[in-house]
Amino acid sequence: MLENLEVTMFYCLVMASTLGMLLYWIWIGSKHEFVGRLATYVTIIALLANTSAIILRMIISGHAPLSNGYEFILTFIWGIMAVYLFAEVRYKLRSLGAFVMPIPFLLLMFIIMSMGPQERIAQAIPPALKSQWLTFHVVTAMLAYGAFATSFGIGIMYLMKWSREQKAEKFQSQGIVSRFPALDILDELSYKVVKFAFPLLTLCIITGAIWADYAWGTYWSWDPKETWSLITWIIYAGYLHARSMYGWRGKRAAWMAVFGFVAVLFTFFGVNYLLPGLHSYAQ
Amino acid sequence: MVENSNSWSDRLWRAFSSMKLGLALLGIIAFVAAIGTLIPQLEQEPEKAKAVGQLWQTMGFTHLYSTVWFSLLLGLLCINLIVCSVQRVNGIYKRTFKLKPPSKLEQIPQKNRMVVQGTFAPLQESVQKVLKQQGYHFVLSDQSNLWSFIAIKRRLGNWGSLITHLSFVVLVLGALLGSILGFKGYFMQGAGSTLPIQSIQLSKGTVSETFSVRINSAEDRLLPNGERDNWYTNMSILENGQEVASDTLSVNHPFVYKGITFYQANFSNGAHFTAAMKGQKIPVILREQGQNYFQAPGTDLYLIATTIMGSSTSGQAGASYQIYKGTGEQPVQSGQLTSGQTIDVQGTYQLTFDGTNGFTGLQVKKDPGVTVIWLGCALLLGGLLLAFYWQPQVISGTLQSEDGIQGNLTVGALSGKVSGNTRKALEQFVSAVTK
């Protein structure tokens, strides 16, 4: 019963987020206010469906959603949509949706294409994963990664608008980028989002270390997942420093936000699917 | 700082105070760390790591994170961070605690500036009242015809980046402490046995302690729904044969004695038998899946246990056993026993299954650096929060009067990293003063 409801919620999430993405695209091309509002509402529905799916899963399995890749991706998507919607409402930045929403869409397609029903169901977790620290670990990761996805979207918008403006002297029209906020506003926003995410990523790494120390007595063992989260952390630390010290704003900062998120994705997927490691329970 | 000196030490100092070097080091560390995830590491995949080319192994690529040159990189970064911090600490101190009120109008920040006109004395009073109300620390100056102030709020925010940087040094020191003074090891023992701590298998460091560990019980507990609850071990610490401490540990609930921590890491089922032979009773403890065997004295009969079920799983405890003769590949006898049951083994001895006996695998670790690590983590997080969410606000102002009655108040705010907030703080201040 609950299982069926959970699966239904998952497909609601798939439909709503796909529709949301398409609506953001239509909106950005057509400039119909109604379509834009619809895009936002549909995305809110997607977030609600995602929330229900996660809560139902937690009720069914009796633990935080971290027993397999399916659950990780659902929480990752939740983080992305939640931070994105917050940014949209807070900074009136609807055009960002066209660049952020494809990420949850691709993640959901990844689940549908590569995970059979057996890989999606709730699994028992080994005793080592029964720890409150791990819940903090997942919540902080979810928000930090969601925010990094958002800054990635902003970075892409910046780069598009920038290259269009370089050419704009030749061609008069700017096309869809005319709907984007000014370059320095995008730049400042991306910075704000990274500033929000960086302490969270730090906390995520720290809670992971505390848990590992409880579970097997090593707070840091340089397994690939840990190492890649450290690399991600260093990239964003570089972003913050280059920005405040060398005035690396604008284009370079946008590129760093994009690369940072590539490192996030690698930590998330590359490590599980391309590299072997201790975090193998996540496979 | 002597800027123009070119002595060797000064040049070194300057090199290490550069943020370019710091960022380059961070970049190199990230790059090298990434390489380590592509090459199999001895810690995680010993077999694969040993198959890597000899040259690479010698250069340390298969134990990259414990090589001297990786430590050297971290050490250089620490020196860099310390030098940077030393260089900045005085400036930060002055900007935080030794603010000087402006002595002329030009010193008021131009970008965010507002002017208020009113009566001199009430304005002066109002400024001080509002500064207090809004939580500013302030310094006043009263010169002949210029009254001025400078005020700062959330001043600890100035220390955020310094604390963050030093926390990294603290973390590295914690790790160093752990690797010099600590050890790491593992043992697997059956319930009822005693083991001197010195005899565990070590993977790092050496053990100087002399106590013994007795495993009182080891249990694999399942939940009613069949999922594993946890593995539990009840153990005692014996100093010179005397029990001095005792506790039950499980995965995620370690036990600490004198700075040495025992972690539940593994579990294996075992069983307790008695072999009765020629009027003699021999106690036998076997681990399941034939991890060890019993050879009856004076015979070539070997006994192993294949599977062992605890009483919690299926009501009654049970054990399946096999007997091998000599080097024969097929068992000459096999079967299942329930608790208390006795059978005859090849007419040679009587075997009684007394009950299950868990084997517990414990990770043992001593790391005096861990507290330092948690301190470093707290500083890191605290520093970040201060740097990002507790940004200081500085406002300064002058009050001038031509005739001693009317006053001209000029206030300005030093813009922080988020310029919108600066403007808001200034406007808030001015509107409160003029109310």
Ligand code: HEM
């Ligand atoms: C270990 C990794 C590092 C971390 C986590 C870190 C963190 C930070 C943070 C959070 C800030 C404040 C940034 C802001 O307000 O925008 C900062 C500023 C700064 N960092 Fe780092 N940092 C690191 C390494 C370094 C290194 C290696 C150097 C150079 C030696 C350095 C030099 C500076 C300087 C000069 C500032 C400017 C301080 C200011 O604006 O008041 N940092 N750092």
